[in-house]
Structures are given as C-alpha cells and as structure tokens.
Amino acid sequence: MTSPGTRADADAEDLDVEEALALVRETPGHGSHDNGSHGSHGSHGSHGRRDSHGGHGAPAPHHPADAHHQTTPWPEARATAERAARTAARAARRTPVAVPLDAALGLTLAAPLAALTDLPSFDTSAMDGWAVAGPGPWAVRDEGVLAGHAAPAPLIDGEAVRIATGARIPPDTTAVLRTEHGRSDERGRLHPTREVVHGQDIRPRGQECRSGDQLLPVGTLATPAVLGLAAAAGYDTLTAIPRPRVDVLVLGDELLTQGLPHDGLIRDALGPMLPPWLRALGADVRTVRRIGDDAKALHRAVTTSEADLIVTTGGTAAGPVDHVHPTLRRIGAELLVDGVKARPGHPMLLARLKDDQHLVGLPGNPLAAVSGLLTLAEPLLRTLAARPAPEPYTLPLRDAVHGHPHDTRLVPVVLRGEGAVPLRYNGPAMLRGIAAADALAVVPPGGARSGQEAELLDLPWATGGIGVCFT
Ligand SMILES: Nc1nc2c(c(=O)[nH]1)N[C@H]1C(S)=C(S)[C@@H](COP(=O)(O)OP(=O)(O)OC[C@H]3O[C@@H](n4cnc5c(N)ncnc54)[C@H](O)[C@@H]3O)O[C@H]1N2
Numbered sequence: 001m002t003s004p005g006t007r008a009d010a011d012a013e014d015l016d017v018e019e020a021l022a023l024v025r026e027t028p029g030h031g032s033h034d035n036g037s038h039g040s041h042g043s044h045g046s047h048g049r050r051d052s053h054g055g056h057g058a059p060a061p062h063h064p065a066d067a068h069h070q071t072t073p074w075p076e077a078r079a080t081a082e083r084a085a086r087t088a089a090r091a092a093r094r095t096p097v098a099v100p101l102d103a104a105l106g107l108t109l110a111a112p113l114a115a116l117t118d119l120p121s122f123d124t125s126a127m128d129g130w131a132v133a134g135p136g137p138w139a140v141r142d143e144g145v146l147a148g149h150a151a152p153a154p155l156i157d158g159e160a161v162r163i164a165t166g167a168r169i170p171p172d173t174t175a176v177l178r179t180e181h182g183r184s185d186e187r188g189r190l191h192p193t194r195e196v197v198h199g200q201d202i203r204p205r206g207q208e209c210r211s212g213d214q215l216l217p218v219g220t221l222a223t224p225a226v227l228g229l230a231a232a233a234g235y236d237t238l239t240a241i242p243r244p245r246v247d248v249l250v251l252g253d254e255l256l257t258q259g260l261p262h263d264g265l266i267r268d269a270l271g272p273m274l275p276p277w278l279r280a281l282g283a284d285v286r287t288v289r290r291i292g293d294d295a296k297a298l299h300r301a302v303t304t305s306e307a308d309l310i311v312t313t314g315g316t317a318a319g320p321v322d323h324v325h326p327t328l329r330r331i332g333a334e335l336l337v338d339g340v341k342a343r344p345g346h347p348m349l350l351a352r353l354k355d356d357q358h359l360v361g362l363p364g365n366p367l368a369a370v371s372g373l374l375t376l377a378e379p380l381l382r383t384l385a386a387r388p389a390p391e392p393y394t395l396p397l398r399d400a401v402h403g404h405p406h407d408t409r410l411v412p413v414v415l416r417g418e419g420a421v422p423l424r425y426n427g428p429a430m431l432r433g434i435a436a437a438d439a440l441a442v443v444p445p446g447g448a449r450s451g452q453e454a455e456l457l458d459l460p461w462a463t464g465g466i467g468v469c470f471t
C-alpha cells in the first residue's frame with residue numbers, strides 16, 4: 001500500500017536532503033550506538049541488519065514493576081485511550097462552541113455547514129469583457145460595470161456594456177463577450193470575433209448552491225479550504241467541537257531551560273517539543289510547568305488542573321524521585337494503562353482522575369515520551385476533538401529491523417519511493433532519528449524482515465506541513 005506522504009521521486013531529491021539523511025540512516029554492518037544508556041535495555045533499540053529474525057541477542061525485558069502489574073499490549077493500549085476519551089466526552093458533554101473563522105482551523109464541525117446564501121448570490125460575469133444583449137454588433141455604453149458597484153441598468157437589444165469579472169450582470173444580458181473576443185469598428189461599434197453562445201461566461205445565481213443546501217456534514221475537519229467555503233457561504237463563526245485543554249507538567253530536577261548542559265544537568269527537550277506536537281494532535285495547550293522532582297508540587301498541579309488531559313513527563317519508573325505513581329495512588333486515580341508492551345516507552349501510563357479528566361504519564365527519555373505521546377495521547381486527544389482516525393497504512397521496510405522479543409517497537413523511518421527506510425539513533429534517550437523522520441514504523445515483537453510490510457504512524461509535519469498542523 002502506498003502512503004499519501006510517500007515520495008516517489010527519490011532520484012529527484014536534492015542532494016542536501018540525502019546528505020542530511022546519511023547522517024541518520026541505518027547502514028548495514030554499522031555498529032550500534034543508538035541504544036538507551038540504561039542497563040538491561042541496552043540492546044532493545046539496536047538496529048536491523050544485525051538480527052533480522054528477532055530473538056537472538058535481545059535480553060529479556062527486566063522492569064521491576066513488571067512483577068507488580070500487567071503491562072498492556074500496544075494495540076490494546078491505543079484502544080483503551082480511545083475508549084477512555086469516548087467515555088470522558090460523554091461525561092463532559094463537550095458542548096459545541098461558536099468559533100470565529102480565524103480560530104477554527106483544525107477543529108471538527110459540530111453542525112453541518114448549510115449555505116446561508118445562494119452561491120453565487122447574484123448573476124455574475126465570469127470574465128472581463130462586455131455584457132451584451134442580442135446578436136452583435138453592439139453599441140457600447142459609456143459607463144462600465146465593476147465588481148461591487150451599484151446595480152447596473154438593464155441592457156436593450158443591440159447594446160453592450162464593459163463588465164469586470166465578478167460584477168453584476170445587467171438585466172436582459174444574453175451573454176458575456178471576453179475582451180479578447182471583441183473588436184471595435186471605426187464607429188465604435190463592438191463586433192464579436194467568434195461565435196457567441198447564449199449565456200456564455202455568465203455564472204447564474206445559485207450555480208454552486210442554493211441557500212439552505214448542505215455543503216459539508218458534521219464531523220468535517222476545518223481545513224483552510226473549509227474556512228474559505230464557510231466565509232463564501234456567509235459564515236462568521238463555525239460551530240465546532242472545542243479543542244481538548246491540556247496542561248503539561250515537566251518533571252525532573254536535572255533540567256535546564258537554556259544554555260549548555262553542565263554538571264550533570266541536561267537541557268529539557270520535552271518542554272519545547274510537546275506543546276506544538278500536542279497542538280498538532282488537536283489540543284489547546286494551556287500551561288507548560290516545570291515542577292522539578294517535587295512530589296508536593298506535582299500533587300498540587302494535578303489536583304488544581306482544570307484541563308481535560310494532564311500530560312506529565314518523567315517520573316514514571318520506580319526510581320527514588322519517580323513521583324507519578326505515588327501521586328496517582330494518593331488521589332485515588334484509576335490506572336487504565338500502567339505500562340505498555342512498547343519500546344521505547346514501556347513505563348508510559350494512562351489514568352482516569354475524574355470522569356472527564358485523564359492523565360498521560362510520558363517516560364522521561366525523550367523518544368520514549370514520543371512513543372507515549374503517539375500511543376496514548378494521540379488516540380485520546382483525537383477522540384476528544386472528534387477527529388477521524390487516520391487511515392492505517394503499511395509500507396515495506398527497506399531494511400530488516402531488530403525486534404524486541406515480546407514488545408512492539410516504534411522505529412523512526414523516512415519514506416522513500418514505495419518503502420520505509422529505518423533510521424539509526426532510535427534509542428529511548430535519542431531524538432536524532434525522529435528529528436529526521438517522516439513516520440514511525442510499528443515493528444511487531446520478534447522484528448521485521450527486509451521487505452516486510454510495517455504499519456506506519458505519520459508525523460504531523462510530514463503530511464500536513466508545519467504551518468497547517470501546528471496552529
Ligand atoms: N530500575 C529501572 N529503571 C528504569 C526502568 C526500569 O524498568 N527499571 N525503565 C527505564 C526506562 S525504559 C525509562 S523510559 C525510564 C523512564 O523513566 P521516568 O519516566 O521515571 O523518567 P526519569 O527517570 O525522570 O528520566 C529518564 C531519563 O530521561 C531524562 N529526561 C527526563 N525528562 C527529560 C526532559 N524533559 N528532557 C530531556 N530528558 C529528560 C532524564 O534525565 C533521564 O535520563 O526509566 C528507566 N529506568
């Protein structure tokens with residue numbers, strides 16, 4: 001199957017792009033330096049060529065929490081997130097709102113778009129030229145007719161008047177003659193230079209729609225074209241499902257917000273990455289707060305949030321300052337997903353805090369956070385925003401991808417021709433692969449052979465473009 005985002009013209013790619021990709025592309029026989037740094041998971045992120053059959057060389061997963069709870073298979077985790085959002089949307093009775101056109105991009109229509117006017121709303125000229133009455137030659141009036149000007153006087157037979165595209169057609173006009181199809185004689189009379197067909201180049205009122213006609217159904221995504229159509233049809237606002245509100249809480253005492261890493265401190269990569277990505281998934285990101293490794297601050301932030309979804313980063317594992325689980329226990333939250341059979345990102349979690357409020361806990365490792373974002377936050381936000389699920393598609397993998405023995409792997413790929421090329425630097429702590437990627441390939445437990453079809457999760461910028469997706 002072919003992706004809409006697939007580039008078939010690989011040969012035509014300009015060199016700069018290929019050079020950039022060479023920095024991250026999987027290369028046969030290349031030593032693996034793409035893995036996470038944490039002990040027992042050291043080789044689950046290793047790349048394809050070394051082992052195309054899965055199994056050998058991959059250590060058994062070892063998560064201390066595994067002993068205490070059941071991790072959810074990856075497809076089930078996504079389905080659970082979608083279901084949770086459906087229940088929440090009912091509980092919250094997410095009332096449609098009237099949104100000005102310039103704020104409605106990306107929303108889902110909650111009411112059908114019915115024309116508030118005929119389109120066109122008057123008989124109008126499709127061309128610059130003359131409105132003419134009867135067969136030529138014609139006597140040409142002195143005053144022309146322009147778009148947006150006063151109603152023109154009726155024509156009489158044998159008369160013509162200069163007319164602009166979009167201007168009102170004078171009553172009793174029989175055709176519009178294009179500028180390039182008329183010539184004037186020495187007495188100033190207008191002659192056609194080709195046959196004139198009755199009604200030509202006149203757009204009659206209501207040609208596109210009549211007032212009250214349904215133009216688009218409920219559930220339509222407000223694209224730029226939809227905004228244009230709505231304006232043409234007389235709308236100032238659209239009735240739409242509001243964006244789900246999201247608060248982002250970034251955990252970790254080790255995070256810097258500017259400058260170079262130093263003294264064991266690192267830059268916060270998630271603070272800049274998540275808000276625009278969440279917006280692309282349909283969210284209205286209200287706040288991004290950095291709250292360190294402070295259990296009290298986390299508790300306060302979670303219990304005072306009015307968001308539909310709280311997204312936390314870090315603190316999901318079992319370390320001494322991993323406060324997410326204890327906080328959820330303390331407030332009596334219901335864990336719907338507590339760990340997913342996914343690499344990276346297996347400590348990700350989804351909790352119901354209230355009937356209409358959820359929390360997605362993303363692991364701190366940046367690519368693990370992306371994995372959690374696409375596994376749990378994407379279906380949840382999409383469903384709350386009433387957006388349709390993207391059409392699933394597969395492409396053959398250009399190289400084998402090493403699999404985890406039990407878990408699904410999400411591996412950054414670029415789309416080239418009719419295939420997906422796995423990228424290196426796909427370890428949980430790395431963003432180098434995903435930053436160059438068009439999509440994530442879903443690699444089943446055990447791995448995938450070269451040529452094997454893999455499901456792909458598109459990245460919003462790869463298909464939609466930055467400007468469209470991130471507003
Ligand atoms: N004993 C075990 N330790 C860990 C396990 C495990 O199973 N047993 N799982 C590992 C895996 S896998 C992941 S993923 C992480 C998840 O950890 P947390 O969600 O608790 O995240 P932290 O410990 O806070 O951070 C992990 C890592 O990521 C860095 N980080 C955190 N936030 C950011 C940020 N905003 N920007 C950039 N980098 C960030 C942090 O400094 C750590 O290096 O746990 C493993 N441990």
Ligand code: MOO
Nearest residue numbers: 344345346368428
């Ligand atoms: O493998 Mo973890 O889940 O690094 O992301």
